[in-house]
Amino acid sequence: MSEHIPTYQLQAFASPEGAPVEVYFPDYAAPIKPKIPLDRPYRGDYYKISLCLRGKAELKANLETYTIGPNCLILATPDVIKEWQYITDDYETLSIFFTKDFITNNNAATGKLRFLVAPPTYVLQLSAAQAENIADSFRFLQQKYKTRSTERDNILKSILNSLLFEIGALYDDLQPAPLPASRTRSQQLAAAFRQLVQAHSATARSVRFYAAALCITPKYLSELVKDATGRTASEWIAEAVVLEAKALLQNPVLPIQQVAASLHFADQFAFSRFFKNSTGLSPTAYRQAS
Numbered sequence: 001m002s003e004h005i006p007t008y009q010l011q012a013f014a015s016p017e018g019a020p021v022e023v024y025f026p027d028y029a030a031p032i033k034p035k036i037p038l039d040r041p042y043r044g045d046y047y048k049i050s051l052c053l054r055g056k057a058e059l060k061a062n063l064e065t066y067t068i069g070p071n072c073l074i075l076a077t078p079d080v081i082k083e084w085q086y087i088t089d090d091y092e093t094l095s096i097f098f099t100k101d102f103i104t105n106n107n108a109a110t111g112k113l114r115f116l117v118a119p120p121t122y123v124l125q126l127s128a129a130q131a132e133n134i135a136d137s138f139r140f141l142q143q144k145y146k147t148r149s150t151e152r153d154n155i156l157k158s159i160l161n162s163l164l165f166e167i168g169a170l171y172d173d174l175q176p177a178p179l180p181a182s183r184t185r186s187q188q189l190a191a192a193f194r195q196l197v198q199a200h201s202a203t204a205r206s207v208r209f210y211a212a213a214l215c216i217t218p219k220y221l222s223e224l225v226k227d228a229t230g231r232t233a234s235e236w237i238a239e240a241v242v243l244e245a246k247a248l249l250q251n252p253v254l255p256i257q258q259v260a261a262s263l264h265f266a267d268q269f270a271f272s273r274f275f276k277n278s279t280g281l282s283p284t285a286y287r288q289a290s
Helices: 010-014 100-106 128-145 152-174 185-200 207-213 218-229 233-249 256-262 268-279 283-289
Strands: 046-054 057-061 064-068 072-076 082-087 092-099 123-125
Touching: 010 092, 046 128, 064 072, 064 123, 092 100, 092 128, 092 152, 123 152, 128 152, 185 207, 185 218, 185 233, 207 218, 207 233, 218 233, 233 256, 233 268, 233 283, 256 268, 256 283, 268 283
Parallel strands: none
Antiparallel strands: 046 072, 046 092, 057 064, 057 082, 072 123
């Protein structure tokens, strides 16, 4: 069994044996569905946005539990650790998958939307009227997705861009940003640092690594992150490593030694010291308590 948290490609859901896709609107009524264990911690290389129409579910996103019901908008971003705790038989959603490249290649402005870059929450409760408006946009997108056309991809991308801006406005209304829209260079670097940590913490724990990726000095990175967030760069890195470790420790058959190796610790004892210093529990105690 793999000692790593699996990362699923969008193609695994959309076209397991076909060509890669950038945008995918799933047909949940299809008789054959991909057999992917979403009830265990995993990541995806895609964005997924869903609107719950009925039923209930429970989602863990970065080990925070969200209860999902009708009119909930669910956002799954790349690199975030996800795990579906349960889904009722009558659970029904409208959903859209799309890749990172779609965001960056087709609309630079869309790629800067706050809810996609640094979501304040992964589940947003909408009013009935707000949910109805979003559902109409989803269904229009679904209709065009099923319509054959030589310009189908361009049509889909245009409609999806509109949907993303519509959802971005809801996030800004319901989860207002604590900082002004016009951020300083230091705030932009701090946000970029946190994104890098989310993506690379399993293999890189040094401030120097992230400073080099941002083309600044470790000292400057430490200062700007502390000023922008009130926490040190090392604290952010440690928190991300602990999150990764906790997700791996949820697999009861995975030896702690393998968890330590997958997180690039020198040995099990170094990992255990780090984990206990960060959480107050040894890895074994945490596993028994979870």
